[in-house]
Amino acid sequence: MKTANYLKGFSFLCLMIAIMVGSILNGCNGSGTGSNNNADSSAKSSGSDDALLGAGSTFVYPLFSKMFSEYNRSTGIRVNYQSIGSGGGILQMTNKTVDFGGSDAPLNEEQSKKIGVDMLHIPMASGADVVCYNLPGLTDTLKLTPDVIAAIFLGKIKMWNDHAISNINPGVKLPDFPIIVVHRSDGSGTTYVWTDYLSKVSEEWKTKVGKGTAVNWPAGLGGKGNEGVTGTVKQTPGGIGYIELAYAVQNKMPAASIKNKSGNFIYPSLASITAAGNIQLPADAKVSITNTDAPDGYPISSFTWVIIYKEQNYNSRSQDKAQKLTKLLWWNIHEGQQYCKPLNYAPLSESALKVGENILQSATYNGKPILADLKQ
Numbered sequence: 001m002k003t004a005n006y007l008k009g010f011s012f013l014c015l016m017i018a019i020m021v022g023s024i025l026n027g028c029n030g031s032g033t034g035s036n037n038n039a040d041s042s043a044k045s046s047g048s049d050d051a052l053l054g055a056g057s058t059f060v061y062p063l064f065s066k067m068f069s070e071y072n073r074s075t076g077i078r079v080n081y082q083s084i085g086s087g088g089g090i091l092q093m094t095n096k097t098v099d100f101g102g103s104d105a106p107l108n109e110e111q112s113k114k115i116g117v118d119m120l121h122i123p124m125a126s127g128a129d130v131v132c133y134n135l136p137g138l139t140d141t142l143k144l145t146p147d148v149i150a151a152i153f154l155g156k157i158k159m160w161n162d163h164a165i166s167n168i169n170p171g172v173k174l175p176d177f178p179i180i181v182v183h184r185s186d187g188s189g190t191t192y193v194w195t196d197y198l199s200k201v202s203e204e205w206k207t208k209v210g211k212g213t214a215v216n217w218p219a220g221l222g223g224k225g226n227e228g229v230t231g232t233v234k235q236t237p238g239g240i241g242y243i244e245l246a247y248a249v250q251n252k253m254p255a256a257s258i259k260n261k262s263g264n265f266i267y268p269s270l271a272s273i274t275a276a277g278n279i280q281l282p283a284d285a286k287v288s289i290t291n292t293d294a295p296d297g298y299p300i301s302s303f304t305w306v307i308i309y310k311e312q313n314y315n316s317r318s319q320d321k322a323q324k325l326t327k328l329l330w331w332n333i334h335e336g337q338q339y340c341k342p343l344n345y346a347p348l349s350e351s352a353l354k355v356g357e358n359i360l361q362s363a364t365y366n367g368k369p370i371l372a373d374l375k376q
Helices: 002-030 036-044 061-075 086-094 109-115 146-153 189-201 203-208 225-234 245-250 270-276 319-333 335-339 350-360
Strands: 051-056 078-083 100-103 119-133 180-184 221-223 239-244 257-259 301-309
Touching: 051 086, 051 319, 061 078, 061 319, 061 335, 078 086, 086 100, 086 109, 086 301, 119 189, 119 225, 119 245, 119 270, 119 319, 119 350, 146 180, 146 189, 146 203, 146 257, 180 189, 180 225, 189 203, 189 239, 189 301, 221 225, 225 239, 225 245, 239 245, 270 301, 301 319, 319 335, 319 350
Parallel strands: 051 078, 051 100, 180 221, 180 239
Antiparallel strands: 100 301, 119 239, 119 301
């Protein structure tokens, strides 16, 4: 009797487990958000017209999360963005598994050649790499010049009271500390912006190290992610590193004023980052604004872009989906800009906005402009 009851109870338990597992699997297959697996499943069904799918830059993810949530609230259109890194977003765009890619760097020649058709780069906002440091007792804002920054990260300037640093900080008592360089240990758009800047201002850096999302560092300690660099600098007296502005603000890290091309020492702020992009931009917006020509611009600034196919009739995409995508991006660069500052992103400059409008208006479906009704 006991054995029969046991078997009966065991069979019932197995049935309940099977039902629960089946429900969970069905829920996962039907969901467009959540875990990475769900995001991958959604990406494979990019032909569906009930949602827009994007992937790429981790830097812009907090801003996109807010923008897309507000857009959904006002239009009912759902946007699923996978924060997998700029390279991953470009790969998914190449494979045509998402509707748009997010990238902190424009497509390079090899990537463009692999895609093989015209792509559009629409600037969404601006960000910056800031030089953070840990100098106990220092209350003044540190000033740094391009050549000094390059020499520090090349491992050539090793002490904080080196004359090269003290000469540009008169009256500031710099400690007799060794300089501990901290850099990213992982590939990132943040590193691309940083090394792009150093390659412009230092011929030695350009020759020995170069630019990229990951490089062979000549000196320093590695930290994973912005949080890793931030944490290492905070815990290391004499530490210096580069992090995105938002991390510096959130962690109350001191940031250096950097001498720009015009000879002005500029502190990293939303205003100075926006100013960096308020220059004459090329029609395709594929431009690096590091070492900007803007007199009041912070010199280690960069755009973050959304990348889409210029001709939207591909992979059996409907005209309705193409319209939804371009109208979303139009909203991003107009109404959506109000969400930049609260999240420590710099809104688009006037010139960047105008270029972005023209680029979006060039998107076509069967060769005809999609946003013709929005032309001004």
